[in-house]
Amino acid sequence: MQCHKTILTMCFVMATVLPGSFGDLMKWNDTTYLEIPPLFHLDEWALCQRPKDVYCMVDAALISPKPSPLFDFLKEYSSNTQKHYNRTLVHRGVCISKCGAEGPETWRGAAERCLNNNLAQYGLEV
Ligand SMILES: *[C@@H]1O[C@H](CO)[C@@H](O)[C@H](O)[C@H]1NC(C)=O
Ligand SMILES: *[C@@H]1O[C@H](CO)[C@@H](O)[C@H](O)[C@H]1NC(C)=O
Numbered sequence: 001m002q003c004h005k006t007i008l009t010m011c012f013v014m015a016t017v018l019p020g021s022f023g024d025l026m027k028w029n030d031t032t033y034l035e036i037p038p039l040f041h042l043d044e045w046a047l048c049q050r051p052k053d054v055y056c057m058v059d060a061a062l063i064s065p066k067p068s069p070l071f072d073f074l075k076e077y078s079s080n081t082q083k084h085y086n087r088t089l090v091h092r093g094v095c096i097s098k099c100g101a102e103g104p105e106t107w108r109g110a111a112e113r114c115l116n117n118n119l120a121q122y123g124l125e126v
Contacts, residue, residue, distance in 0.1 A: 036074065037062065037122050039085055042093035053097045058111045060126035062088045068123055090115070090126070 048055045064071035071088075078086040094114045101110035115126045 035122075036070065036087065037090055037119060037124065039087060039089075040091050041118075043095045045093070048095035048097070050097070053095060054101050054107060054110075056094050056096050056107060056111050058092045058094055058115065060090055060092065060112075060115055062090060062119070062124050062126060064124055066123070070122060071124060090119075 043055070045055060062071065062074065074087045077084055078088050092115060094111055096107055096110040096114055099110040099114040099117070101107050112126055119125055
């Protein structure tokens, strides 16, 4: 986990360029596309500018606390490494101070809480 403004900028560029490669996803049908966790998501940078705010770039591996057809599907889909991104990994820009980051030693836990809050709708965790 790294927290640097320069990496954030890089990630914005990547997030802008990469969606062109998502063609395969659409074959699943539009419903599937909406039901899987997005590969990338960036919290609004402008809303993370208070004096003690910390914005992190996070790469995280999804896990499933209980049997999950969605998670099985993501693993199977990702096993086609030639054509597909590893969708069991997610890439996020997160304003972790909103999840209780008090100091560097709490950043990892706060990042996990932020991601898990969002992933609860899919029954998944990181
Ligand atoms: C999309 O695919 C899912 C199964 O992956 C299926 O249950 C659903 O009915 C499909 N939706 C449409 C609109 O075809
Ligand atoms: C996808 O990423 C996870 C987590 O790093 C890894 O365990 C898994 O082997 C990867 N899957 C493929 C197909 O590379």
